[in-house]
Amino acid sequence: MDYYLISAPAGILVEEFVLNDDYTAAGIDSAAWTPRGWSGSPGLSRELRADAGFRARVTAVSRHDAAEALVLLGGGDLPEEAELRTLFQHQPLPADTPLDLGTSPEARRYRILFAGEFGERGLANARTALRLEPAADPRVAGTAEANGFTWELRRIGAGIAWCVDVTVRLGAGPATALGALLHHHRQAIRDQGLIPVTIERFA
Secondary structure (H helix, E strand, C coil): CEEEEECCCCEEEEEEEEECCCCCEEEEEEEEEECCEEEECHHHHHHHHHCHHHHCCEEEECHHHHHHHHHHCCCCCCCCHHHHHHHCEEEECCCCCCCCCCCCCCEEEEEEEEECCCCCCHHHHHHHHCCCECCCCCCEEEEEEECCEEEEEEEECCCCEEEEEEEEECCCCCHHHHHHHHHHHHHHHHCCCCEEEEEEECC
């Protein structure tokens, strides 16, 4: 689960991506705590991704830090994750047919899309976490390759969004390895303050 602290007014947002069998995102389940208590929060999840002003009041945190903040805010103990799931409301994401971007039939290409912009050291930290090497394309912050996977961190527009594009050779390894890689990359960029929006497949 992903945990976020909200300031002015104070609150806590908890989210969990719902994935299809191919590790694309089917939707986002979420709940939020405010001084009025816990409730499902698809509206806050949408606002987090659409409103830069709201994102500026939100900080990604660990479960441990969210639990400490909730106590300080007067909300008591943070519920266990199984209990949080009973509070969730679901926000579906578009389920379009994968686009054909010319990827070879022996490969699949995934895109993890993020809203927001990196902070002062965030881009350098992201390059380290994703083990990126420099790229010739100025829109690409770096590329990497390992175990049948290649990936790149790419800017989309000026200050609008970023993405991690992952290409996997079919049969390169167990499907769970792809799921673990996509999860790691999503969390690595989220740790630098960007908000994951969706996971799409392009071929």
